[in-house]
Amino acid sequence: MSDLAAVLTIARKDLLQEARGRAVTVATLFFSAVTLLMMAFAIGQDSELLRRSAPGVLWVALAFAGVIASAQSFQSDLEEGAFDQLLLYPVPRASIFLGKLLANWLYLTLLGLLMTPVTLVLYGAHAGAEAWLLPPTLALGALGFALIATFYAALTANLRAREALLPVLVFPVVVPVLLGAVRASEATLQLSNAALAGGWLQLLGGFDLVYLVTCTAIFHLVVEE
Amino acid sequence: MPAGRASLPMGDTGVMPASGAAPAGPDPSAAPAARGRGRPGGPDRAPATPATPAIALDGVTKRFGRELVLRELRLEMAAGRVAVLKGSNGAGKTTLLRLLATRLRPTRGRARIFGYDLQRDGDEVRRRVGLLSVLGGNYAMLTARENLRLATTLSGLPRADIDAALARVGLAAVADGLVRTFSSGMKKRLGLARLLLVDPPLWLLDEPFAALDEDGRLLLEDALSAARAQGRTVLMASHELERSARFADAVLDITGGRLVHAGRPA
Numbered sequence: 001m002s003d004l005a006a007v008l009t010i011a012r013k014d015l016l017q018e019a020r021g022r023a024v025t026v027a028t029l030f031f032s033a034v035t036l037l038m039m040a041f042a043i044g045q046d047s048e049l050l051r052r053s054a055p056g057v058l059w060v061a062l063a064f065a066g067v068i069a070s071a072q073s074f075q076s077d078l079e080e081g082a083f084d085q086l087l088l089y090p091v092p093r094a095s096i097f098l099g100k101l102l103a104n105w106l107y108l109t110l111l112g113l114l115m116t117p118v119t120l121v122l123y124g125a126h127a128g129a130e131a132w133l134l135p136p137t138l139a140l141g142a143l144g145f146a147l148i149a150t151f152y153a154a155l156t157a158n159l160r161a162r163e164a165l166l167p168v169l170v171f172p173v174v175v176p177v178l179l180g181a182v183r184a185s186e187a188t189l190q191l192s193n194a195a196l197a198g199g200w201l202q203l204l205g206g207f208d209l210v211y212l213v214t215c216t217a218i219f220h221l222v223v224e225e
Numbered sequence: 226m227p228a229g230r231a232s233l234p235m236g237d238t239g240v241m242p243a244s245g246a247a248p249a250g251p252d253p254s255a256a257p258a259a260r261g262r263g264r265p266g267g268p269d270r271a272p273a274t275p276a277t278p279a280i281a282l283d284g285v286t287k288r289f290g291r292e293l294v295l296r297e298l299r300l301e302m303a304a305g306r307v308a309v310l311k312g313s314n315g316a317g318k319t320t321l322l323r324l325l326a327t328r329l330r331p332t333r334g335r336a337r338i339f340g341y342d343l344q345r346d347g348d349e350v351r352r353r354v355g356l357l358s359v360l361g362g363n364y365a366m367l368t369a370r371e372n373l374r375l376a377t378t379l380s381g382l383p384r385a386d387i388d389a390a391l392a393r394v395g396l397a398a399v400a401d402g403l404v405r406t407f408s409s410g411m412k413k414r415l416g417l418a419r420l421l422l423v424d425p426p427l428w429l430l431d432e433p434f435a436a437l438d439e440d441g442r443l444l445l446e447d448a449l450s451a452a453r454a455q456g457r458t459v460l461m462a463s464h465e466l467e468r469s470a471r472f473a474d475a476v477l478d479i480t481g482g483r484l485v486h487a488g489r490p491a
Contacts, residue, residue: 009378017366020403076366080412084328085362085419089379090352220347224330225289 006091010099015106017076024072024107028065032115035061040122047124054123055185058115059178063145066108067167070149073100074157083157087223097219101150108142125189133188133197140204141181144211148174151215155222177211180204240302240475240487277340279304279427279458280325284334287320287482294320296482297334302460302475304339304426307453309469309490310462312479318462319359321479322429325460326356338427355425359432361412362419365405369396369415372404376419390418394444409436414444421448428452430461434468442468466490 018024039057043050077083086096116134120127127134152169156162180203187197280302287295295317302308310318323329324336327347336343338350356362363372370387377385391397394414404412413436420428434442449472452459463469470476470490478486 006379009375013364013367013371013375016371017364020366076364079365080360081358081362082364084323084326084356084358085376086379087328088326088351088354088356089376090348090381091379092348224328 003092003095006089006095007099007102010086010096011102011106014073014076014100014103018073018103018107021076024069027072028068028111029114031068032061032065032111033118035064036115036119036122050123051125054119054125055182055189057123058112058119058185059141059181061115062108062112062142063171063174063178064167065111066104066142066145066149067153067170069107069111070104070146070153071156071162071166073104073150074153078157093220093223094216096223097150097154097216100154101146101215104150105143105146108146109139112138112142120189127189130188130197133184133201136201137181137184137188137197137204140201140208141177141184143208144177144181144204145174147208147211147215148177151211151219151222154219158225176207177204180207240300240306240308240477277304278302278337279306279339280460281337281340282334283336285324285331285336286333287317287324287329288332294482295324295331298484300477300484300487302458304458305453305456306474307449307459307472308461308475308477308487309466309473310460310477310479311464311466312462316479317482318479319431320482322356322431322460322462325427326354326429327351353426355420355423355428357413357416357420357428357430357433359435360409361416363404363407363412363415366403368401368403369407369418370400372415373419373422377422380423382423385422387422390422393421394418395440410438410441413437414441417445417448424457426457428457428459428461430459430463432463433461434463434465446472 036057039053039060040050043053074083077086087093113135116138119125149166149170152166152173153162156165156169159165180200184197184200184204187193187195187200278301280300282298282300285295285298286293298321310321312318320329324331325338325343327343327350330344339353341349341353343350363369364375367375369391373385373387373390377383377387388397388400391400394417396411396414396418399407399411404415407415413433417433433445437445446468449459453472459472461469466476473490475487476490477484478488
């Protein structure tokens with residue numbers, strides 16, 4: 001089978017499991033909504049401050065959700081020895097990484113699309129003329145988070161302290177993605193110079209490309225103990 | 226006897242301590258034609274030539290942190306033979322099987338499957354190896370049929386007869402049931418169905434009889450007899466020596482990570 005077919009098969013497997021189990025959906029939806037609410041309460045009634053905080057809070061909530069989703073996607077593999085079996089199929093291990101990445105990316109982008117309007121309402125922000133840049137910002141930002149979280153989730157999957165270790169490993173590396181995604185979102189939400197959005201998106205795309213190539217190339221090293 | 230060495234002539238049981246001069250070349254005849262990418266054409270799953278051992282271990286050592294789990298294992302197992310790995314809990318049986326399945330990297334030493342180096346030729350090795358793990362290796366939130374379809378798709382066998390495999394292991398009636406509703410024995414049967422469908426030249430079985438009821442055990446025995454007749458190489462870790470040894474050419478005793486003895490089944 002082609003590498004692409006293997007990628008799609010593995011992504012479909014992960015999405016099908018999630019559609020049935022909904023463990024990640026429930027956890028991440030609830031977590032993101034609670035984060036947005038708590039931050040809104042913490043910031044208070046200053047409407048300008050709330051509006052300016054919206055992009056940052058949205059992406060922090062998505063970053064935490066991405067870590068939860070990636071960890072859970074490997075958890076279902078590790079139950080009952082299925083991951084050993086998956087790694088034994090005669091497909092490149094890069095395909096396994098890309099399949100799991102694809103599922104996590106799609107899920108995180110969908111979560112971002114759901115959480116964006118909630119954030120706009122809660123924080124009183126408005127999408128301006130550059131609103132069309134929001135979907136690509138979400139897609140590129142979610143890809144960056146999914147890449148790093150999926151890679152480190154694989155690295156820590158067999159460790160007893162994986163729940164504690166995963167965020168510690170992911171968040172320092174994810175800072176460039178967070179910065180790019182927040183700045184691009186600010187531009188699209190009329191919080192900064194709209195002309196800057198394109199530049200931040202290019203930067204985000206560049207980070208994604210570097211992470212994509214690196215993580216795919218060395219994934220085989222992290223799944224062999 | 227030197228640590229980690231089994232002692233029985235290969236000609237007798239097909240299993241012996243390595244002399245350090247195992248044939249180096251890969252054995253293309255052990256390649257299943259339909260599994261995975263880039264496979265040569267020709268007859269499916271022809272048995273390996275006697276010159277190339279199905280399994281060759283040369284000083285294989287595996288360490289987890291400070292814990293030495295496998296110690297200097299040296300072994301050659303001829304293609305088409307069946308061997309049972311016996312040993313107490315924690316002796317290193319599962320670690321050896323996971324290492325041969327390319328899930329673990331040897332800390333030291335070299336391991337080859339049909340002449341292919343475990344680390345350098347991982348893709349080639351994976352085309353030739355199937356694993357039945359203790360828990361069955363299934364996805365709980367997929368149905369039995371979906372689990373097998375995943376296996377056949379990723380193994381490059383899209384036309385494999387999944388319904389026939391499910392019927393053979395007695396799971397036809399629950400083909401569309403989620404695996405999370407299955408008992409341990411049913412999960413083991415599903416793992417066996419996957420192995421039968423993919424049917425690689427080398428079978429690695431980890432406690433294959435565990436959790437199976439009497440019917441399931443008979444099914445497994447039939448499968449082992451057929452595998453043996455068709456020239457598959459089988460290495461199984463088992464505590465049920467009496468039952469598993471019926472099919473075996475050799476019994477390998479692993480103790481404290483060392484291969485201390487290889488002999489004919491009693």
